[in-house]
Amino acid sequence: MAKETKKLYDLARTCVSILAGNALLAFTVEAFIIPHGIIMGGTTGIAIVLERVTGIDTAACVFVMNGLLLVLGGLVLGKKLVTTTLASTVLYPLFLGLMDRIPALGALTDDPLMASLFAGVLMGASLGVVMRVGSSTGGTDIASLVLHKWTHIPLSVCVYAMDILVIGGQALFSAPEPILYALVLVVLQSLVLDKVMILGQAQIQVFAVSQRHEEIRRRILTELEAGATMVQIETGALQQRQQGVLCVIPPRKLYDAKELIQSIDPAAFITITQVKEVRGRGFTLERTEQELDMP
Numbered sequence: 001m002a003k004e005t006k007k008l009y010d011l012a013r014t015c016v017s018i019l020a021g022n023a024l025l026a027f028t029v030e031a032f033i034i035p036h037g038i039i040m041g042g043t044t045g046i047a048i049v050l051e052r053v054t055g056i057d058t059a060a061c062v063f064v065m066n067g068l069l070l071v072l073g074g075l076v077l078g079k080k081l082v083t084t085t086l087a088s089t090v091l092y093p094l095f096l097g098l099m100d101r102i103p104a105l106g107a108l109t110d111d112p113l114m115a116s117l118f119a120g121v122l123m124g125a126s127l128g129v130v131m132r133v134g135s136s137t138g139g140t141d142i143a144s145l146v147l148h149k150w151t152h153i154p155l156s157v158c159v160y161a162m163d164i165l166v167i168g169g170q171a172l173f174s175a176p177e178p179i180l181y182a183l184v185l186v187v188l189q190s191l192v193l194d195k196v197m198i199l200g201q202a203q204i205q206v207f208a209v210s211q212r213h214e215e216i217r218r219r220i221l222t223e224l225e226a227g228a229t230m231v232q233i234e235t236g237a238l239q240q241r242q243q244g245v246l247c248v249i250p251p252r253k254l255y256d257a258k259e260l261i262q263s264i265d266p267a268a269f270i271t272i273t274q275v276k277e278v279r280g281r282g283f284t285l286e287r288t289e290q291e292l293d294m295p
Helices: 002-033 042-054 058-077 079-100 103-107 112-131 140-151 155-171 176-197 213-222 251-264
Strands: 203-209 229-234 241-249 269-275
Touching: 002 042, 002 079, 002 103, 002 112, 042 058, 042 140, 042 155, 058 079, 058 140, 112 176, 140 155, 155 176, 203 213, 203 251, 213 241, 213 251, 241 251, 251 269
Parallel strands: none
Antiparallel strands: 203 241, 203 269, 229 241
């Protein structure tokens, strides 16, 4: 029963994330990108150029290009890709067309720099929300994956190459200032995307070396209610066998952990590191009764 509930929860979370991410991305494009002529990558960037040259509707161009790239991805990369990106391939152009019918969106700001700042932040957030659940917005992401498979060029290089190609094509029709705004957008988008992908998952790793390691281990388990791992080490100067205590805790427990260790041994050697994600028992899985019961 618990497994079925978890499956339903995961499915609902995935659906909501894909809907919200695509809606936010479409809002950003219609509210900040198109009204101010800001350069951007992806199929949306190509569609904006085509609309200026041919007058074809942006949403229609995006839908056609995403559909063609989805078919290409299905043929080259397999059916799994089609399943994970089909929803975004349909939803994004649909939301783009709906947002285009709201004239007030284009009047949110008259400042191109402000528009590029908001666009970078919101695009990073929207892409991160979709990618967190294992999906994507399709488009040139698929082209990058196909190029990577055919040429074995690193995927990151393929992604950057696609973005440079699209932005370079728009730069031919743009003044220098919009190009600078595009750089601001790309940098902000990358930073926010990285933060959203690990939002709520980052933890703190504390490693303590002390002669009183057994007391530190016991009190971390009982007072902090955190897991602890004993690490066999050898000191560098005296080459003595020693044990270190390794624990991973939420950021809010860092102060208590430092105070606890130093109250036991003021001379304890402590290192503190931020880790981006932790998975497994005690974090993404429930702790067992054996872990909670202390001698």
